[in-house]
Amino acid sequence: MRSLRQATDDQLIAATLANEHSAFAELVRRYEGIVAATVIGMLGPGDDADEVGQETMIKLYRSLSRFKGDAQLKTYITRIAINTSLDALRRRKRNLLRFFTTDNGDTSWENQLPDSNDHIKDYEHRQLIQQALSQLKPDFRAVAVLRLMQGHSTEEVATILGIAQGTVLSRLSRAKQQLATILKPEMNYA
């Protein structure tokens, strides 16, 4: 095979199935951004998100032989990432209930302090948005992350989540109203 960086997704999948681990490493490199945007958008930054990101990639590895190529790999990976994140949120909620606390979202982002002063403003900005997202119910958060943060069309969001497009539109409308209320001071109408 030519250089892994130049290989198509299909070539990398075929090589992975032939036990060439470096091909899968390239897929991980290629799709880390998409998985990070989905998982961190859903859970907030932190070790939990990193763990769910790894779990997403391992699930992808295990299911590659079943990937038929009828959907784009990007959509397939995003679906795994969102489902794994929703599972993690359910686990988190169970744990929170076990300790008699309320679910106001994850607070792991509070431990992710910026490493230099230059990043403080950006960090605060991200933190604010992450806090706003964490106040949405998981189903609404998933739609907001996929549509508003990642820019998927509503048809794609419906495919990824396995729900009707009408459901996506109504959840999106509610999520936008809630986010607009929380983030009004940050919104730039230029």
Added chain:
Amino acid sequence: MHENRTQYLIERYLDAVLTPEEHSEFDDLRASHPALEQQISDGKALRNLLQSAKPDSFNPFFQSRVMRRINQEHESTGALFSQQLADAISQLFPRVAALSLAMAGLLMISNFIAATNETPLIDALLGLPTDSPEVMMVYGE
């Protein structure tokens, strides 16, 4: 449904993928519902805001961590396969043994039925000939 249709048109407008018919429908809707302007500008502003905070990577060395776990899984899968093979054999052995015993029993019954009355019981069960090997050799000649 009407609310969803409005939402649908707003989202397609924001993606700049309205067909000419949808565009005209959307223009009419905007003219008759001025409040839509706020929804549209909120939609744009929210999208810009969230996209500006879109995470693009995990902690450093994410790829290495994933590959290490996959390699570990591969190794444990090899061990798991050996264990599964041993389990399968140990589960299969009693069945094969029972089947073999049953077949041997049937063969003995068949031999016993076919044997003459003078044949000793053991010889009849095992299907041994009544004549000794020496006699058989003489007959053979």
